Amino acid sequence: HDSIGLGEDGPTHQPIEHLASFRAMPNMLMMRPGDGNETAGSYAVGVANRKRPTTMALSRQAMPNLPTTSIEGTKKGAYTV
Numbered sequence: 001h002d003s004i005g006l007g008e009d010g011p012t013h014q015p016i017e018h019l020a021s022f023r024a025m026p027n028m029l030m031m032r033p034g035d036g037n038e039t040a041g042s043y044a045v046g047v048a049n050r051k052r053p054t055t056m057a058l059s060r061q062a063m064p065n066l067p068t069t070s071i072e073g074t075k076k077g078a079y080t081v
Contacts (some may be wrong), residue, residue: 022055023024029054033074034081035065 011072022030029052031042039058046054066081 019057022057027052030057031055031074032057035063035069035071037065037071038074041071044071045075 002052011015019030019068020030022028029046029049031054033039039056042056046056068081073081
């Protein structure tokens, strides 16, 4: 739902400003995984960071796992896909 492209709900359900708002909050861990591998990695990172709040923005669309994503890569914060 954080895309400029139209999703299942149409153009009125695209709150792209929420990601910037969460990322600007002090001590907030904001994650936007791109597939199942990154979702699993983001969940592990969120559980490990118990002293700060974590927000994960997930997609409702069926996203295929990309061959170059990984749980370990997600733990780095950013990596080349």
